[in-house]
Amino acid sequence: MKPYFLGILTLVSICQYQFAHAQTEVQPVRMGCGIMTFDTVPGWGLRPDGNSAVGSTHGGVVIDKAGNIFFSAKEGVFVFSPDGKVIQSYLGKEYANMHDIEIRSEEDGEFIYGARNVDAEGVKFNAHSGEIVLHLGVPEESGLKGKIQLKPTAITVAPNGDIFLSNGYASNHIFKYDKTGKYLMHFGEKGNGMKQFNTAHGMTVDTRYDPPRLLICDRNHEPKGRLLHYTLDGEFIEEIITGLGMPTSASIQGDYVSVPDLRGRLVILDKTNTIMSVLGYNPDIARGRQFNIPQSEWVEGIFNGTHGSFWDADGNLYVQDWNVDGRIRKLVRVKP
Template sequence: MIGRRNFLQTSATTATGLLTIPLFAIGNKQLAPDESIIGQGDFRYRVHKDWAKINPFNTFIDNCHEMVVDRKGRLIMIGDDPRNNIIVFDRSGKIVDSWGTYWPGGHGLTLMDEGGEDMLYVSESGWARSQADGKSMIRQSGFVAKTTISGRLLFTISHPMTVGAYTPEMLFQPTETAVAPNGDIYVADGYGSDYILQYDEYGRFIRKFGGHDNADKNYNLSSAHGIAIDHRDPAGPRLMVTSRSAKSFKYFTLEGKWIKTVNLANLQVCRPVIHGKQVYSGVCWSHNFAEAKVDKPWLVQSGFTMVMDENDRVISCPGGEAPIYKNKQLQPVAQDAQKTFFNGHDVCVDGDDNVYVCQWNGNRTPPVKLERV
């Protein structure tokens, strides 16, 4: 049986003959590349930068942080402009709702089906712009909020020192959450102290792991930016955690025991997004900060996105060069020559395997749609 995507590709080949050459590649070498098509292998996409229908005079975006799909197929985005933190799009890119005016560091967005009702877990990272100049970033403690899909607040998780998990001087700037099948909530303190904090479904503290300076270095995390529950292993769910500054993903049991580390060469990945057998992620940076020779190397725009298979092998880098392995090790991957993206911060995958890319430091641009071809 021919799938919908393969049928469309076959039809296009029949209809246009040699004109379809830009859509194909041999090995890692592109043939007559079409700049509107990015990615490699079976994960290639047509870029739609004008997908989002946004009026910049009444819908405000600073940084586009994360996006999820709800049960109605709507795409829900969180940003850090508190005039409209949450923006809801339909599949055509039209805005159908917006709400939230209290997350100046709005960062993480997790959606869970709880008893047939969509729930959102929002991570307020604690970064905020100075009211004095509107440019300087102020670092302060953040929190996690659980809300209904329409924004009604149910409860919050505040600084871990309130439950004895942190000492008062430890910073708490959560960047992401994940929810286990039993309702346990895992919070990644990616901009704070780099711990993963586990709570029960009511927000009661259970344990923490990660951080820095562990005797077993496998437990060390550096910019624990993202976390997800991975259900792909038949043996049972496990945690997948980002260690962004260390350019790696780490797998743990749900009790916090280290399983393995996946090194990703130069890819500073954001949260893992698991869809089918693949893991998708935004690559915020691919350059070496130490070699950037600028005052603020984190503002250099070298990002793209990546797709990793069930064997932890990167198989496509939309917006970047083709991934190459030598001796089972991923080699450095650079941003594509046309600079499709600025800094890839998050991806969202819909039911047709299209990908929506959120960008940080992206000149206030809305999400970009990648249509799978």
């Protein structure tokens, strides 16, 4: 991105910050540019008393076929209606600490797949009954059981049902299982080389291409975070973009992908992996990548530890921060 464009983004973000603070009542903030322009929805997802409904957040976002929005948080998974009301929740030790979630419609219902970094497993559960039907760990057949820690950061599912689980907070292996949980293979290793991962933090199946491929967020790669493509057989394709700060996850809709950056912004790329828009850019370096920003200090239109995102059918975005009080947002896409 050209320096003058970054300067404009910084100026716009500062103006948004000043504008938000100047209001007695919080007003929507417009962000982005061109066809990727959005308005914030102040207060979306808060309880009637004005406080966060989800508690501490370090997770992801998905949406079911009915349009309900699932946010994973420290305490479990919370389900919201499009207007921001909690309509269901799955709480307790079995649903806690899902660092990343993915939803998939299958023959016998809709299922959520979760990567539980603190609890050292991948899981699959029914999105509407909560029944857990699959647990994933380090497979015996991999030769790694007992030799590595499992701290998974991302999970995704191929069109044929194969499951990929990224051990991004530990060995940086990516494990591949079939739809029943049978081990198939693993690939990757920790490091800073072209074909190594320095925190394989986020991952999804990139359906912008035929055949689909894995899109992996290499969050801590030096000098700055990057996105990579791999085949579904674990073969390196290419490094598609660098300089993204600390990319945490990826969500695909059509030809576009939204990529949260933990430093406090969300980047939207097109099919050529060119930056189309930057949302919520935080000009204060000290408050980007910052977990301990209490709700009393949230600023409308300015992001902090941006961690998860998902598109709805209308092209709106739902975004979650890594945040002590549980910050979640709805961004409404402005129609041309």
